Amino acid sequence: MTFLPNPRELPTAPSLRWGLLGPGGIAASFVDAAHRHSQQRFVNVASGSSPERATAFAQAHGVTRSSDTYEQVLADPEVDAVYIATTHDSHARLALLAIAAGKHVMVEKPLTTTRADAQKVVDAARAAGVFAMEAMWTRYLPQSDVLRQLLERGDIGEVRLVTADFGFPSQYDPASRLWAPGQAGGALLDAGVYPVSFVSSVLGAPSAVHTVGTLAPTGVDEQASVTLAYEKAQGVAFTSLRTASPTRASVIGTQGRIDIDGPFLAPSGIGVTMGAGFPASAQTAHWSGALGPQGSAALSYEADAMARYIGDGLTESPIHTMDEVVSVVGILEEARQQLGAV
Structure with a gap:
């Protein structure tokens, strides 16, 4: 194992x-x-x-x-x-x-x-x-570095599927920023950026984007499933302002899979399942992210990361480049256009 x-x-x-x-x-x-x-x-x-x-x-x-x-x-x-x-x-x-x-x-x-x-x-x-x-x-949480190391080592073989979700129920209010097109409301920009960015962190920029979902009465997207296409893999990102999702993420490869405990976007743990016959003959291991700042206190990680990079003379994050940020924003924009969101 x-x-x-x-x-x-x-x-x-x-x-x-x-x-x-x-x-x-x-x-x-x-x-x-x-x-x-x-x-x-x-x-x-x-x-x-x-x-x-x-x-x-x-x-x-x-x-x-x-x-x-x-x-x-x-x-x-x-x-x-x-x-x-x-x-x-x-x-x-x-x-x-x-x-x-x-x-x-x-x-x-x-x-x-x-x-x-x-x-x-x-x-x-x-x-x-x-x-x-x-x-x-x-990107700067401890479990994200554990994930990067596992992928760098190739423990789970060739990645074939990456999934992530983030949805939460929000009371419909046309005047709220979440539901107002004039304030760039909608699920994709507010919550969907997390699962899309997670897929991107593993697979990079996709060759195609396919989106299904629903719109709110104000015309913003209230729920969406985004499938990202790659040469040998797919990414699936789900987001919603209508329902609470598990907020988990998984990276599935030819020799095993990595599961990020929910909520994956905050400090959490990582499970790895290995074995050709998984889950029937699977071997599992788990890393706990219980140490260090928890919840929103972990926002300190990204503050220190930026200060560290600036101190090193860099002009952007090496683990979350601005080219990748532009790509993710483009995915969100295309997904909203495919839904006809305002």
Whole structure:
């Protein structure tokens, strides 16, 4: 039976001074995780709706100060890097502003809502020589490094199928960002980016995309199954705003399979099943991800990863390149078009 590796040890990340654009729920989780579990420090925050909201956020989450506008945060000489945590529809505009200001930038997923906008952000960052990264925290969790090592070793043989799902029930509200086309609502952009990105992390860019699903009354996609085609493999990603799915992921090969415990997108464990006659004569092993920050506290991993890469002189993540990010955004865009989503 194969033995399961442990996550590789990483050097201590240098401390960056961060600015925050968009003091919402995910921003609160990210800032708290960074402050409690890393040396990253947030020194400035601004809200697009009101200075008072930014001030209240700074006081509640230990941010050094607040500003009246996004532009003031970007002009702050004490800000090394910017975390953009606004709604999807503003990601591209704010990322380009941050890059133009010479700031390293992390943008919440999805990077943008269209492939063309994603490419604009990537081109601008490369031209400016600043670091740019999509905040796909799953890539930096311990179990993701265990998975990478297993695939690098070829333990399960040739990969033939990768599956992942993420669905959750959301109360239908046409004014909510999840259901509003004007705020880039829909299941694919909000939740579907996770399973599609997981498939991409194993198989890369597909040769074709095939999508089935349903639309909400507002015209956004409320549920979708996306099949990604490769020369010898397939990827299947499911997402929904109507139902809770197991939130698991599997990589199935010619000699065995790897199963990521649910929820696969947060800290979890990994099971490996080996044997030509599995499951009847299967041998199994399991690695537990119980150590380290759990739940949203594990957002600290991606904060430290970005700081580490910047300290090494890189301009993008080597395990989640910007070319791959553009590809995933393109998959999501094509899937929405195939459904006729607004």
